[in-house]
Structures are given as C-alpha cells and as structure tokens.
Amino acid sequence: MTQTNRLNKGGRIDRQRILNFTFNGQRYEGHAGDTLASALLANGVNVVNRSFKYSRPRGIVAAGAEEPNAVMQMGATEATQIPNVRATQQALFEGLCARSTNPHSELLSTLGNLFAPLIPPGFYYKTFMQPASMWMTYEKVIRKAAGLGRSPRESDPDHYEHIKRHCDVLVIGAGAAGLAAALAAGRSGARVILCDEQEEPGGSLLDSRELLDGRPASAWVESVMAELANMEEVLLLPRTTANGLHDHNFITLYERRAEHLGDLVPEIDGRKPARACLHHVRAGQIVLATGAHERPLVYASNDLPGNMLAGAVSTYIRRYGVVPGKRLVVSTCHDDGYRAALDWAEAGHQVVAIVDARKHNDAATGHWVRLAAKQGLQIIYGSAVIEAKGKNRVTGARVAEIDIPEFQTRGSVTDLACDTIASSGGYNPVVHLASHTGARPVWRDDIMGFVPTKMTGLIPTGGATGIYALADVLKSGIEAGSEAALACGRQSPEIDLPEVDRIEIAQAAPLFQVPHPKTTLRAPKQFVDLQNDVTAAAIELATREGFESIEHVKRYTAMGFGTDQGKLGNINGMAVVARCLKKSIAETGTTVFRPNYTPVAFGAIAGPHRRELFDPERYTALHAWHVDRGAAFEDVGQWKRPWYYPQSTGESMHDAVARECRAVREKVGVLDASTLGKIDIQGKDVREFLGRIYTNKWEKLPVGKARYGLMCKDDGMVMDDGVTTCLGDNHFLMTTTTGGAAGVLEWLELWHQTEWPELDVSFTSVTDHWATLMVTGPEARHLLAEMTDIDLDRDTFKFMEWREGDVAGVPARVYRISFTGELSYEINVQAHYAMHVWKKLFEHGDKYGLTPYGTETMHVLRAEKGFIIVGQETDGSVTPEDLGMQWCVGYDKPFSWIGKRALTRPDTRREDRKQMVGLKPVDQTVVLQEGAQIVFEPKASPIAMVGHVTSSYYSPTLGHGFALAVVKGGQKRMGERVYLPMADGVTQVAEIVSPIFYDPKGERQNV
Amino acid sequence: MSKVEVFQQQPSGAVAAESPFHFSRQRNPLAPAKGEAGVIMAERPFLTHLILRGTPEVLLGGVRNVTGLTLPQTPCSMNSKEDKSLQWLAPDEWLLILPPGSEFSTEKALRGELGDGSYAIVNVSGGQTVLELSGPNAREVLMKSTSCDLHPRTFPEGRGVSTVFAKTGAIIRRPDAQRWELVIRRSFADYLYRWLLSAGAEYGITTQER
Amino acid sequence: MFYIHCPYCNERRSEEEFHAKGQAHLMRPANPEEASDREWGDYLFFRDNPRGLHQEMWVHAAGCRKFFNILRNTVSYEILETYPMGEQSSVLAEMTAGRERGEPRRAAGAVA
C-alpha cells in the first residue's frame, strides 16, 4: 500500500524526493515537504494511537500544534528517543522512525475495555490515591499508559544551544497578520524577530483559496519573506515556537534547528549543528500573531479515526496533496467549514453532504455557501452530525435537525455513508502566551471565543484577536507592526496592502456540543478532550457532583491536562460546563494556560549547562599541582579543594588523612588555603565599621596584628567568622569562610550603603588576587627560614602578627595565624607567583617531611582544637554564647553592634539552648555519625531529642574517635553521658567533654 | 607604618609567573579551527588591574595627572588611551587597567597625588585577567553567555558592563569595533575557558597567543 | 524574569543580575538597647506582605553592587519605579497627594 491517498498533483511537496520512514515498525514512503502526519494520511494509516483511558483507536485530527492524538515517540535508537512529538509538526526525513506513544496500553486496554463504562471522572483521584503508599507504583503504570511517552535511557548524542536576544519588536507567528506586522516593523528600521513554529512561514496563507494581488497567497508570502530576509535588523526564526511569555516581555523561543534533518544531527562542513536552540528574548513589544485554532464540534463517537477538523482537511489537500478519505460529510456552523468540501470536491472526491447548523436563510448569503450550492454540493441546513458510525474508522454519519437554544434534536435521524467527517465549530484565538503571566483572556460573544486581555507591551493581531477575514487580518497586522515600532521610537512608512477580494461572510451559529436524541449521559461518548479522554458526560457529572469552578472541573476531569494542554477541547469543555450550570461561557471563565505552549526537549532546556559546564568549578592557582599529585577533591561552594592526597600505592582515605594529620602534628604540612574569602577594607572609619559588624572589639588592634572575629546577623546568630588583619590605620584585610565570601561582602555593603553611609570605608574582594599557602607544624619555622628574609624569631614575629618580606624570591605577606593549633605561617603572594613559591616549598621541605594536606585533615586538626566551622557547628540558630565563645563578644562596646540586642532576648537567654560541647565516645573505637541525634533518656517514650553531632572524626593524634556536638544546656553537663540511637538499632554512648581535645592551653601554636 | 599598606608585590628576579589561563591552555590545547575561525580568543595576561574607589571630585584630577585618563562619569562607559583604560563600575568605583608591571608605581603615584582624602585603591592584578574575543562570530558567543544587549545600537564602542556571564560574572567591554574584552576572575577562568570553547564550537574557535 | 532599571547604572538589566533583599525602608532602631523585646522582635521578624504596591530593596549584585528601592505591584509584577537608597518613592508621594486632593486611585493597584 503506497500513498493511496496522495493526489497526482498539487501541494507544496517535492514529488521527486521520496523519503522512507517507519511507523510502529512498518515501512512507508512520503515526500520531502511532508509532515509525519501528512505522510501517514497519504499512506492511509487510520489508527495512529490508542486513547489513554479507554484505549480507543484514534486518528489524526488536526494539522498543527493542536493535534491531540498523533503524539509520537520518535527515535531510531535508544539514545535518540524523543517523546511527545506531534506528527503534525514533525517534518518527514529519510529514516524517520516513529511509534505511537500508546500503541496499546497494557493496563488500560484491559481495564478500559472491561470497565470503560464504569470509569467515572475523578477516577484517578478516587482509585489510585488509595492506599497512599501505592501511588508510586500506580504512577509508573499510569504515566506509561497516559500517553506521556518515555525519556531515553542513554545519553543524547546531540547538543543544544542557548542564546539571549533583545529586539524592539518580536512578532510571533508568520501567517498573514504576522508577516504584515513584521513588514511594517521591519521597514521602520526597528530590530525585529519574526518566529514561526511551522516548517514554512505563511500559516493559513499556504493553503488559502484566496488571491493576494491576483496571485496565490503563497507568492505574497515569498515576496514578503524575501524582503524581510534582506533587512539587516530583522531576524527570521523558522521552526521556532514561542513557548513561554514571562514577566516584563521575556519570552522563550524554542528553535528546532535540526529536527527536520535526521534522527541524529548530521555533520555540516565538519561541524555538528545544535539539534535545537532555546532563545531567551527580551522584547520591547510583542506582536501576538498566533492566529486561531479551529474548534471541533462535540458529537457522539467524534473520536473515531476519520473525524477531523475541517480546516485540517483543507490543509492536507492543498498543502500536502493528500485527501484523507473518499467520501466526506462536513458538519459546521459557519462558512469556513464549506471550504473543506470545496477542496475535497476539487480533488475529485465525493462530498456526501455539508451539514450546516444554520437555517438556509441565515447561511445562504455567505460566499463559500453560495459557491458550494452553485457547484451542486448537497447542503443540509438546520442540522448537524450527531454521531459518527464505525469501528476503527468512520463508516457513516448520523444527521439530525437540531435546536441549539433548546439543546435537542428534532425529527428523525438520517444515516449518511461516508469515511470522513470534517467538523468545524468556529475558531479559538490562540491566546495561550497572553495568559502565561497570569492574565485571563476575555470572552467575546460576537466571535464566540476568548481574546487576550490588554497587557503592557503586547499587541495581539489578526486571528489571535478574532479577526478572520483576510483583508482585515492584513490590515490589523500592519497596524500592529506600526504600533509596536512606534512604541520603540520608530516610524513605519505607509504600506500598501495587497489587494484581496472582500468576501461575504454569513453570521456563524453558536454550536459547541451537538445535542443527541439520547441524553448526554446515555448517548455514545461525546469527546471534549481527546488526549485525556474527557467526555461531555464526564463534565456533566462533575458539575452534578458540585464542581462549578472551571479550575475545579478541569482538575476533577483532567480536561486540558494532556501534553496538548487542551488546545482543541478546553473551550468546548467550558461550553459544556456553562450549559450544565445554565451560565454563559463568559461567566464560566477560562483556565490559565501555562508555559510551555508545546513540549520542549529537556536537552534544549539544559542547553550547554550540562556535565562539566553544569556548575562553575573554581580553581586556585595551585590546582594543576593538586591534580598532578592525585588529590581527591572536595566541593566547597563552587571551589574544588584538595580533600586529601592519597599516595599512589592505593592508600585509603583513612590512612591518607592519618598520615597527613601526623605530619602536621609531628613535622610540617602545607595547605592550599587560597579559597578563603579575602576582603580589602580601606577608609578612615574601618575600625568603627568592624566594631559594628563583628561581635568583638577592634578599636585598639595595632598595625601589624591580626584578630579573630565573629559576625552575627541582627538576630544574634553567628553568620561567619575569620581573621582580620590591621595592615594600616586605615587599611584592614578581612578573611571570611570559603563559602561565605560573596555573602559577607554583600552584607558589609548592605550595612554601609543602607544604614551607615556616613562611614568612610570601602570593600573590595581580593580573594582571587592572593594565593594563600598555610605552612603548619613544629618544623614550619625551620622550613620557612630557609626561604625568607623575614626575621622569624619568636619574640620579634609573634603569634597573631604579620610581616612583609621575600619568600622564595616573591614579595609576600606572612601571617602567624593557626587553624591547626600548631606553629603556623600563612604565606600570601600574588596568585601569579603562587605555583613558584609552592614548588620551592617542596624543594626545601623534603628534608623536614613537608606533606601537603587537604580539607579533611584540616577539619580533624581544627576539631581537635575545638575550632568551629561556620555552617557545620552553626546552622543559623547558634549564638556566640551557644558556642562558648563569650571571649569573642564585646558586651561593653559603645555601639550596639549587629546581633548584640538580640542576645538579651528571652529566647537567646534560655538555659536549655543547644550549646556546643565535645563528645567522647565511651567505646574508643567508635566514630560517631555526623548529624546523629542525641538523647538523654534512650528508653523514654516519646524520646526527647536534645541535640546532634556537628563534627566527628577519628583522631590519629588522640588515638580515638571524638566529636563536636550541640546539646541542650550542654555547657553545664560536662562529664554526663548522652545516647545516640542509630538507624541500625545500636545506641552509641558518649561523654560530654570540653570541645578542646588537644593542647587546651594553646602552647603549640605559640612557640 | 603608613595608614594604608602598599607594597611591591611583584618579584624583582626571574620567577615563573602563571596567568589565570595557564592551566586551561595546558589542559585544553586547542586544535586550530577547521576552516575559517569564527571566533579568536586571546588572553592579555599579567596586566595591571587597580580598583579605584571614591567620589569623582576626589579622584578626577589625580587620576588624570598620573594616568592621562579622564575619569568616566557616565555609567557603564570607559575611557581608553593606547594600552590604558579606565572603566566606570559604579558611581564610586572604577577599574584602571594598565600595562604589566606598573601596579606598584601607579598606586604610589596615585596616593601621592590624592593625599589624605577619602578614597581607596586596591591592587587586584593577581585576581583577574583580560580575555580578548574577535572574529565574525564573537558577538554570538557573547550572546550565548550574557543577558546584556550587545547590539551596536545599545553597546557602542567604549561601553563596558559588569554582568552575569554564563553561570558566573564578568566584565564585558568593547574597546573598539573589532574587539570585545572580558575581564574574568582568576578562579573562574578555567570554567569560562571551557564555556567559551563550547559556545564557539559551532563557529570554529581558536586561541591566539601574544 | 524581571527587567529592572538600576538607578545607578541608569539602565535596565535582567533579574539574574540582582538579588532581592526584602521590604524596603526598614529602619534599624537607633537605640537598640532601649527597644523592648517586642519592638526588637518586630524589627527582626515581621514584614509586610501586601497584595498590590510593595516597596522592596534590591541590590545590583552582578553589576554596580549598589542597593536601591523598587516600587512593585505584587499582582501584576509591574515595576512602577526604582530609586536610590536614601530617597523616597515619588510615585507613592504623588498618589498620596492625589488622594488628599480627592482624586480617584490610580489604576496601578491598591496601595497597601
């Protein structure tokens, strides 16, 4: 069977180019210029999917984005799988491989067939939510069955791009209105982007019966596109969907660059283009020229393959040269429905009848009506197709006279034999984008549709505003384009409209759901939302169960929740609700559409932000050395810090850390501490400022000395800490935690700019400027002495002082500060020279046993000394006093520094606040788990949790595990036992001790 | 000691210096682009970068006397002369970029001119570097990376902005019609190097050492 | 994604360059020690959450690093005004003056 439905001539396809493709494993042929849908129809494929709830056969209904049924799983290989591709929007290419998303759903084909009549609305909520624990299981089955497709299990071999754009005018849609708008805006000299989601620009002009300037409409499209392409400031984006409209005219455009080229993106000139690109556009003005979707009529068994939109029938005939059947019945309530019949007849196929809901007198003035009558097509007035007959394909249409206001049929039912029913109930302006930021569209009775509400910077035009006559559409487009340009300060020249014959249009009738001789509940299913299997009866039931708000009905019935977002069904659904509640559609209201307009590939959303570019990695100037040395890295913020340096013999982390700890305690180690935040502070009021920001005193710190400082928020909770050095009377260097650097800088600016602008002080980050090499251990002085001209004598260069001098030929600032409790020198050099100094350290350090150590060893050593890490011992609920750091609080400073007042609030004075203590496991081999909950009474019920372990390590120096913890009232519980019930049932026991486990007098760092 | 500590941070002898892109160039040696390169990247390493803080009234005269550059007071603009540039970063903050080796002498000279006023000068030469982008697709590569509008109508020559770049920050400058400059923090250099290689791949991207 | 006019850079930039810092025009009590626990608690923890116009403080974090104020409608998300630190909203002042003159409220939204 090859292309039985293909006409011998006509259409915009390339008949010379034959393309092979497979659908559900079966091979077919189509032509270049086909969509997957047109090629399937050309081959007479009736059933393209099964419905997800009732497993009913479904065929192609539409020719564009609104298609609810022909939703495909694409991909020839596992890695190139793409779910939720609408066959109507997928260009055919050689080797295309598609499958039905729901070939025959496993759970629901059985369930659906057996119980279909029993599945009421709300079925999923009622059935699958109980028991709650089973939801995960149900969900998997339902997702699979629900037509949601599946993502590939292998990595996508293609790549995706992001680009950010700005323009004066973004025109969305390149149909008649959009082209006219782009022309007007483009000729003004404005920066214009014109995007269109289809394979070719032109929209409905591509299959229009009307002539522009006496030529086919497509010729006008070509001339306009040619002019636009030559404009320097106009960017044309074909195959590009405007998927989301966000605040302040920020729009995402999804450009499918290569999805029409092949299963895998082919190489072009040795480079592989991106499969798709997401454009983030900031537009001055948006011209919404999205047109309108045709609205189907709702009648019994309207889901059988062979039921199509009238406009889609025309599109397939005129654009693709495909007649999707032999014998046609049209059911319509307005003139445009007739066009499908005219096209069908011109293609040489039989038009059985046009069934028009309007009376003869109301319809006969219409241009297309008269033309159809003149051609001798049978027209049945005052009637509608009330039911489709057939099993896997339409075999007949049941027609009856209808009374729209009374919602009933009259007289007898006539059966017409046919294989295709084309229905049209009018148009729904495509208002989706205009409601993405929360605005509700407005119902207009005169056009029987919702139009966009007025929004700043958004100019709807043409079909999107309910203007459908071509001459009016063009005029509206030019006005919109000129208005948009003008809003951006550009004047459009006069533009001559192409000449279009003005055709007579008779008033349409308001028909949504077609009455049936049986009641809605008893009639065969009348589908409103084809993708989610929502029927008119289900909506009627929902209203009977008391759901009156359209948002509730939507959620109860799942109407509009499919991947098509109810583009076809929503308005009909609202009409059903309105009918049931005896309200108008305007009173019923619409739901809000949300981004994205059509599904977007995850790859495009991620763009280049994936793998090693997913998150920035920050490196120190010594990174290459760490890598060469085989360091294991730890993420600290965005920094990659050496965690430990395992020896190449396959040393374990535990052994490496123990070795590094011993080296520091017994000989000398070196840490790359460059990641510490460093802020240069200058000004006459630095001391005053520091005194307000830090908890402790700064007014007397002399030049040449450094001091540890604690920083609180105004709620009294510790937010950061670090050593700050007095470089000059008006010059200090503040260090912050690695992760807190940016936040602290902003914090300082906040207070300076908003509360104390009168203070002469300014802050500049120098984190990246200085590399920081921390040399620590008993041999530190001997090692450094070999490399520097600085006098390292213990009495001239004391603990908590700094000196400048030459280290390994590089000018350096050396600080005697310690985070290990050992004799330490922190060497700071400009980062360009850090590698030189670091390598020299190892040249000299070998004989002293110099060992590089990482953050894990740093943590063990500092914890042995009871030094806190902000963010580990603290969590935003810990005061300096909770940490036992009253020594670092200047209670009598004249200015009420940040955090001070809060320390006298009743809550911060509670005796049972969680306070930092040391924990010594009773079993010395145990290393407690960080985060483990602490209790006083392990047998109590309910068990009261009184704290948790904040840091816990094995200490090679002490020979046992030890921990820091916060415990309620812990500082007064020294020597008491606490219990830590673990997940495995074991309860650990530990003794509360001082948090300083090693060298409590601090003698080792002060030698 | 003086009220603000200024010292010569550059070695006088021969010491191997490594610019922020040193590691990246070693790890990702770039094959020449196939065909014509759309984007050419070149680091301008080891330049002098000084941050100036203060009011224009305090800074203007002294800065002009020492550098020959006028302090730009229009937001997001810069004044350049030969290999010197002075860029507005904030109403009280400027970035002065000068040839390598002049950081100490310039800061001393500026402080000498400006005396005891309320201002700050911070040497940040070790913490950032300049990366120059040129070629027919340089602007597209930047458009992939920043939400700033880079169109010549809104980003004329002589403009410079501090902004978000990829997932970090950078300063984007347009010294002339042919070139773009990025001022990049040292620790993010490798991430941005890899980012730019990825963004430039579709146009062909190559590096140029000077 | 907001498009925010920075009053210092004097141009609009994308929201990603900014950090929102909460309600604007909060004053730290001049003499914290004299504030009662309740007053101090109000200053620390209580914030307005209006439906309609809201004055917010933002910082141009990736740009000039300056803090400034925004007058924003929390329903439409329209930004009516941005103005430097230390200044007051001229739009609000004009609305207040208009109300005192007996003029109807502007359509921009209710003043909370």
Ligand SMILES: [Zn+2]
């Ligand atoms: Zn700014």
